Structure formats: C-alpha cells, structure tokens
Amino acid sequence: MKVPFQKMHGLGNDFVILDGRDTFLRMDGGRARALADRKTGIGCDQLVVLERSELADVRMRIWNADGGEVESCGNVSRCVALLLGGNHRIETKGGIIVASVDGDDAIVDMGVPSFAWQDIPLAYAMDTAAMPVGWESLQNPFAVNVGNPHIIFFVDDVEAVELDRLGPLIERDPLFPDRINVNVASIGDGFVRLRVWERGAGLTRACGTGACATAVAAISRKLMNGPVEVRLPGGALTIEWAQGTSIRMRGPGTFVFEGMIDLESLV
Structure with missing residues (x-):
C-alpha cells in the first residue's frame, strides 16, 4: 500500500x-x-x-x-x-x-518543565540543578525534563567539546535509565550557543526541546534573563520561560x- x-x-x-x-x-x-x-x-x-x-x-x-x-x-x-x-x-x-x-x-507551548530526579528520570536521587557528576571536562550539569529528558553542561566553548565522542557515553550512562539528550552550551552576549547530541539520533543541527531545556537551565542558574535566543548550528530559536510557567518556543x-x-x- x-x-x-x-x-x-x-x-x-x-x-x-x-x-x-x-x-x-x-x-x-x-x-x-x-x-x-x-x-x-x-x-x-x-x-x-x-x-x-x-x-x-x-x-x-x-x-x-x-x-x-x-x-x-x-x-x-x-x-x-x-x-x-x-x-x-x-x-x-x-x-x-x-x-x-x-x-x-x-509558536509552541511545550508545557511546564519537571526538575525532580525521578521525573528526568535518574537512577537515584540527587540535586538536578547542579548534579555532582561529570564526564572528563563536562562537570556539574543541570537536568530537566521538557517532555523528554535533557542534561545541560555550560562550557566556555561549545566547539571545543568532543560531543561526538562524549555524547554517546553520557546518553547511555547507567545514571539515565531512559537514556538522555546531551546539551553543551556557552553564554554569549545576549544569546546562548548550543550543540546537542540527541538520544537515538546523534549530533543534530537543531533540537527544539534541547533549546527549551537549555534556556530553562540558563534562567534557573541566573545566567540569562528571558526571553532567550538559542543559537544552534542550523539557526536560532526564541524561548520564553519563567518559574512555574510553561515554556514557549518560537521558530521556523x-x-x-x-x-x-x-x-x-x-x-
């Protein structure tokens, strides 16, 4: 057929x-x-x-x-x-x-993010806003579920991270029973630069939920104020979010x- x-x-x-x-x-x-x-x-x-x-x-x-x-x-x-x-x-x-x-x-209302360790989910309890874990130079990430699970590392230079090598190691770490999407982000002058290793797909030119998760992490850590422009290899998205509200994503x-x-x- x-x-x-x-x-x-x-x-x-x-x-x-x-x-x-x-x-x-x-x-x-x-x-x-x-x-x-x-x-x-x-x-x-x-x-x-x-x-x-x-x-x-x-x-x-x-x-x-x-x-x-x-x-x-x-x-x-x-x-x-x-x-x-x-x-x-x-x-x-x-x-x-x-x-x-x-x-x-x-414009997509992506719902309210979840921060509890069991909602990510993680294999055991820990602070998801500053996780006491790391993989080589990637340390103390932020974890959030925005409809699917994400972990975000803030780094000085996203291009310097060997995400094609570290991404699959982190994605399949036993800490993440449902696997995880891996984001590396750096704070620019009024924007966030982002690269994503997408669970089940690998390196991607853009990830909408990754942009949402990263904006939430940046606002939560007081690194940025909303709305946040997230620049990915494929282009930019605008993310709006405040504590206790839904995430709004805008893009083409x-x-x-x-x-x-x-x-x-x-x-």
Missing part, C-alpha cells in the same frame, strides 16, 4: 511525516529505521505519524532514526503546527502541547518535498 509522506525540517533537523488519521498505518522500530535510512529509505532524523486523538486535536508519535519511540520533539512540533495551520492541541507521549502559527513561525519550520512510499516494501 502506497501512502503519502511529507519531508520537512526545523533548522536542519529533518523529519518524514505520515498522516494516519484516516488510514491506519502500522509503525514499529524496524519500519521507522527503514524509513529513516538515508541510503535505502527516505532519510530523516525522526519519523512522525499523525493519528486521531481522544484527548486533543491530533496525536503525534515520533520515532528516532534508531527506531526508538520518543516522548516529544520541539522541531517536529513546529513543523506539524505549520503543516496543519491554525491553532492545535497536540497529544504526544510526553503530554499535550499547544501550537499556533504566526507568519513563517510556529520548512517544507522540503512530498511523495508516496510503499510501507510494505520496507520491512
């Missing part, structure tokens, strides 16, 4: 989006990996399936390129908002988010191309 798909990206973080609201689409880790393969599939960082929801306007399921299903993705949320148009409540595995469109940008999403794919031929 051939089904339509759309390819989009958020600041270089790219997705294949399938609409399963009217036609049931069987999706699992193997099929998601096949679709994400850049040589034999369509190629993407994440595979997205839209489904009907009993709780919101639409349900959004997300698989990383390694076939693991994840809770949330900020860049996907912006792209889906722009694809659907208007205002929508979107059900994700990490909770319900609210998205709207303003010109070429999407880009349509690339569309086509048809025979799902049964993949696996």
